[in-house]
Amino acid sequence: MYELPLLTSSQFVTYLLNGISQGMIIFLVASGLTLIFGLIGLINFAHGALVALGGYGTLLIADATGSFWAGLAGAVVLVALLGLVLERSVLHRVYERPLLGFLGTFGMYVVIEELLSFRFGDQTRQIAAPFPGTVNVMGASYPKHRFLIILVGAVVAIGIGALLSYTRLGMEIHATATEPDTAEILGVDSARVYTLTFVIGASLAALAGGLTGPVTSVSPGMGMSYMILAFLVIIVGGMGSFKGSLLVSLIVGQITAFGWLFFQPTYVRLGVFVAAMVFILYKPRGFFGKPEVFE
Amino acid sequence: MSAVTELRQYFTETKRWLLVPVVLLALLPLVSEQYFLSIATQAIILGLFAISVDIALGYVGLFTLAPAAFFGIGAYSVAKLVVDYGSSFWLGFPAAIVIAAVIALLIGYGPIKRRIGLVYFVLFTLAFGVLVHDFTYTATWLTGGSNGLGYLTAPTVFGIDLSRTVPYYYFALLGVVVVAGLLYWVLSSDYGDVLHATRQNEVRMRYLGYDTDREKLIAWVISATVSAIAGAMYVATVGIASPSLMAFSLTGEVTIWVVIGGLGTFFGPFIAAFALTVFESYLGSVLPEGYLLILGALFIVFVFVLPDGLIGLLQRWRDGE
Numbered sequence: 001m002y003e004l005p006l007l008t009s010s011q012f013v014t015y016l017l018n019g020i021s022q023g024m025i026i027f028l029v030a031s032g033l034t035l036i037f038g039l040i041g042l043i044n045f046a047h048g049a050l051v052a053l054g055g056y057g058t059l060l061i062a063d064a065t066g067s068f069w070a071g072l073a074g075a076v077v078l079v080a081l082l083g084l085v086l087e088r089s090v091l092h093r094v095y096e097r098p099l100l101g102f103l104g105t106f107g108m109y110v111v112i113e114e115l116l117s118f119r120f121g122d123q124t125r126q127i128a129a130p131f132p133g134t135v136n137v138m139g140a141s142y143p144k145h146r147f148l149i150i151l152v153g154a155v156v157a158i159g160i161g162a163l164l165s166y167t168r169l170g171m172e173i174h175a176t177a178t179e180p181d182t183a184e185i186l187g188v189d190s191a192r193v194y195t196l197t198f199v200i201g202a203s204l205a206a207l208a209g210g211l212t213g214p215v216t217s218v219s220p221g222m223g224m225s226y227m228i229l230a231f232l233v234i235i236v237g238g239m240g241s242f243k244g245s246l247l248v249s250l251i252v253g254q255i256t257a258f259g260w261l262f263f264q265p266t267y268v269r270l271g272v273f274v275a276a277m278v279f280i281l282y283k284p285r286g287f288f289g290k291p292e293v294f295e
Numbered sequence: 296m297s298a299v300t301e302l303r304q305y306f307t308e309t310k311r312w313l314l315v316p317v318v319l320l321a322l323l324p325l326v327s328e329q330y331f332l333s334i335a336t337q338a339i340i341l342g343l344f345a346i347s348v349d350i351a352l353g354y355v356g357l358f359t360l361a362p363a364a365f366f367g368i369g370a371y372s373v374a375k376l377v378v379d380y381g382s383s384f385w386l387g388f389p390a391a392i393v394i395a396a397v398i399a400l401l402i403g404y405g406p407i408k409r410r411i412g413l414v415y416f417v418l419f420t421l422a423f424g425v426l427v428h429d430f431t432y433t434a435t436w437l438t439g440g441s442n443g444l445g446y447l448t449a450p451t452v453f454g455i456d457l458s459r460t461v462p463y464y465y466f467a468l469l470g471v472v473v474v475a476g477l478l479y480w481v482l483s484s485d486y487g488d489v490l491h492a493t494r495q496n497e498v499r500m501r502y503l504g505y506d507t508d509r510e511k512l513i514a515w516v517i518s519a520t521v522s523a524i525a526g527a528m529y530v531a532t533v534g535i536a537s538p539s540l541m542a543f544s545l546t547g548e549v550t551i552w553v554v555i556g557g558l559g560t561f562f563g564p565f566i567a568a569f570a571l572t573v574f575e576s577y578l579g580s581v582l583p584e585g586y587l588l589i590l591g592a593l594f595i596v597f598v599f600v601l602p603d604g605l606i607g608l609l610q611r612w613r614d615g616e
């Protein structure tokens with residue numbers, strides 16, 4: 001039996017912030033997935049590998065140049081380019097066949113992860129945080145890097161939200177997701193929209209991988225657990241619903257942060273999985289998913 | 296009339312042709328060294344596993360990411376009974392079958408009855424697979440956690456010590472041939488035709504009065520049960536039931552075997568699983584970490600270039616002649 005532990009205010013703040021920063025990483029992974037999923041209907045299993053590539057890219061470039069920021073930017077650009085190549089070379093051919101798309105990206109996941117493990121070994125590696133040290137928040141000293149994660153997550157959320165709502169590209173994405181044929185007739189170059197969306201999704205994956213490096217360290221399989229969680233998040237949040245995945249990511253972050261006060265961490269994860277399975281069965285469109293976004 | 300005779304001839308011919316690999320496999324211990332034979336034992340069991348997954352993936356089109364969960368349930372059923380309760384190895388098999396069937400029914404009923412889409416089914420089974428793996432890892436009281444449940448060896452029957460390599464190889468071969476033979480018989484019967492037709496045009500099958508949900512659910516349970524049987528046979532070859540038998544990587548591997556062999560071709564997945572498992576052990580001595588890399592690359596080639604798999608390739612080659 002677990003007794004309800006009494007939290008001091010500083011502990012409470014620490015857990016709360018842990019939850020938010022964890023949720024933001026999940027969101028960064030989930031937002032890329034949900035864009036690709038919502039628009040293209042592709043279960044992009046390579047996403048987890050792109051997260052790991054982002055982590056390793058940041059690590060290597062940061063080691064070489066001595067700057068975390070150069071590393072992060074370099075990794076995001078390189079992974080975006082890889083996304084562009086993958087999408088243009090093979091993936092765009094299988095959009096009509098979701099099974100092949102899923103299998104193909106799964107193969108890519110295996111190859112990229114094994115290449116990483118082949119080249120760098122399976123041991124985890126740490127990236128030095130750009131702002132080491134802690135800040136004092138309401139009696140709790142909290143690592144600066146986690147604040148950075150929260151900040152970047154918030155900026156990305158607002159940025160992508162604005163992109164989808166206020167720009168021409170955002171409108172074209174909505175149009176292509178809802179009525180691909182009509183959009184095409186009205187002059188939307190849907191192939192370009194698909195490619196751009198895939199590239200944006202890939203960059204978000206790399207961003208997540210690079211940012212989480214200083215906290216969780218980098219390993220070839222690092223993307224997998226995030227990706228599984230992110231898949232479930234976008235289901236509960238609703239396929240293709242951007243604010244849904246933000247909200248659910250933050251909720252999952254909080255559940256993970258506070259849940260382990262009462263249960264073993266794995267049981268918290270199990271609870272999240274069970275919840276996701278129930279959602280798939282009884283509310284497959286999630287909180288916010290609109291039926292026309294997907295299907 | 297002529298079509299029917301032709302078909303019958305075709306099937307008898309295939310069946311006769313089938314005896315060749317079985318005889319070859321039965322003769323293997325005469326020429327093979329012990330080490331290779333223990334790999335071959337695992338390879339034929341994994342071949343049965345691949346066939347069971349092909350039923351769900353290829354015959355019904357239920358794209359599951361949980362086969363390793365059922366494989367592991369079979370392995371743990373045997374290990375739990377033998378290691379923790381000291382009961383008979385043989386009791387493990389009915390236990391594995393019953394447990395796997397019940398869990399498959401519970402897990403499959405909702406998604407199949409509600410006819411959730413491909414994407415949702417993939418993610419539903421992914422969640423279930425990870426859940427089972429994580430649970431196995433955590434629930435130390437039931438499964439021994441990361442240490443697993445060990446060690447166990449197969450017992451002695453009629454004076455034959457099954458824990459030795461050659462006898463266990465024959466035991467596994469017998470088991471695989473019997474189970475695979477039964478499956479083949481079921482799938483070549485009218486029921487197999489119903490499954491094929493359902494995959495091609497489910498709505499029309501419903502108009503014709505078939506309860507397609509029920510047929511799919513039955514196939515799903517059969518698939519999970521045979522996966523569990525394979526797991527139950529497999530565990531004695533490694534001597535320990537550990538969470539790695541339920542890991543996602545095993546699901547990934549078996550999916551790759553099935554696709555490379557050819558979805559819905561029955562023999563293709565067996566051949567691919569057997570060949571690639573043997574290849575893995577060969578590669579292990581040359582390039583230990585390259586197996587999954589090569590497997591993944593091969594898989595990508597098959598998915599994008601030859602989605603019909605090995606058997607499809609053979610058929611195309613035969614038709615081209």
